Amino acid sequence: MITEKDFERVWKIAEENQREIRALLEGTKELRESQKKTDEQIRKTDAEIDKRLDKLTLEVDRVSKGLDKLGVEVDRVSKEVDKVNKSVAGISDGWGRFMEGLVRPGVEEAFNALGMDISTFSATRIRRRINGQGMELDLIQPAKREGIDILLVVEVKTYLRTEDVHNFLDKLGRFYEFFEEYRDRRIIGVMAFMNYVEESKLYAERQGFYILAPSGETVTIQNSPGFEPKVWRYVGKN
Numbered sequence: 553m554i555t556e557k558d559f560e561r562v563w564k565i566a567e568e569n570q571r572e573i574r575a576l577l578e579g580t581k582e583l584r585e586s587q588k589k590t591d592e593q594i595r596k597t598d599a600e601i602d603k604r605l606d607k608l609t610l611e612v613d614r615v616s617k618g619l620d621k622l623g624v625e626v627d628r629v630s631k632e633v634d635k636v637n638k639s640v641a642g643i644s645d646g647w648g649r650f651m652e653g654l655v656r657p658g659v660e661e662a663f664n665a666l667g668m669d670i671s672t673f674s675a676t677r678i679r680r681r682i683n684g685q686g687m688e689l690d691l692i693q694p695a696k697r698e699g700i701d702i703l704l705v706v707e708v709k710t711y712l713r714t715e716d717v718h719n720f721l722d723k724l725g726r727f728y729e730f731f732e733e734y735r736d737r738r739i740i741g742v743m744a745f746m747n748y749v750e751e752s753k754l755y756a757e758r759q760g761f762y763i764l765a766p767s768g769e770t771v772t773i774q775n776s777p778g779f780e781p782k783v784w785r786y787v788g789k790n
Contacts, residue, residue, distance in 0.1 A: 655708055655744045655764065658771035659693050662764065663704065666773070669696040680730040687723060687730045694737075702783075703739045706764070712748035717756045728786045735786040744771060 660670045671694040678689045691706035705727065707720045724741050728734070743756045744764035757763055757775055760782025764771045 654766060654769075654771045655706065656691065658744075658764065659691070659704060659706060659742070662771065662773045663693075663695060667697075668702075671695060682730055687726065689723070697740075701737050703734055703737050704742050704762075705739050706742040706744055709743070709745040710747065712743065712745040712752045712756065714752045714755055717743070717752060717759055717761070720756075720761070721759055724784050727784065739784045740781045741784075 656674065656676065659674070664670050674691060674693045676691050678692055680687050689705060690708040691704075693704040693706060695702055695704055705724060707716070707723070709716050720741060720743060724739060727739060740762065741760065742762040742764055746766060748765070753763060753765075753774075757779065760780075762779075762781055763774045765774050767774075
């Protein structure tokens with residue numbers, strides 16, 4: 553027989569179940585709302601990813617086209633460099649032919665005509681390094697001038713510029729630092745060249761250099777009448 557207490561206990565259980573069901577339904581509702589927000593966020597994220605991928609694709613296409621153009625430009629520059637290298641090689645060959653064919657034998661003939669006693673020995677392309685600094689000379693020609701041992705130091709250029717005269721002055725000013733074995737000799741500078749502008753030639757002469765330039769099948773001294781060269785000599789340190 554069901555008593556009043558049994559009824560109350562069942563009713564209480566029913567009420568508790570009802571509350572749990574309502575809580576479960578409420579939780580389900582919140583979960584659905586949260587899921588909606590999550591789905592919306594995922595959708596927005598996917599859209600942003602697609603947008604960035606599209607932008608990246610366009611940028612890759614742009615860079616790819618740029619690289620294609622760069623490749624064409626690199627090919628063009630490479631061809632230009634090849635042309636320059638060939639030109640430089642031609643200039644170097646020209647320098648070598650000028651040195652060996654005209655200057656070297658021409659020095660002996662030209663300065664013998666001035667009364668100098670020219671040695672049969674000469675040295676070309678001499679290089680020295682001291683304390684990390686270097687000097688290169690094109691031609692050193694021993695000789696006697698008025699009975700005094702000297703060196704003709706020759707700078708060879710395919711085309712003479714004023715800057716070349718400045719550089720040669722600097723070389724001769726420091727000559728004895730690099731070539732101590734010649735400190736007992738005086739030196740005279742000679743500038744030999746194939747082409748020039750008149751200004752640079754006159755400037756070289758004003759600095760006391762002999763001028764050698766092609767004349768027919770040889771080179772001749774082309775200084776003004778009455779020219780006297782500058783003579784360098786070693787002055788010991790105080």
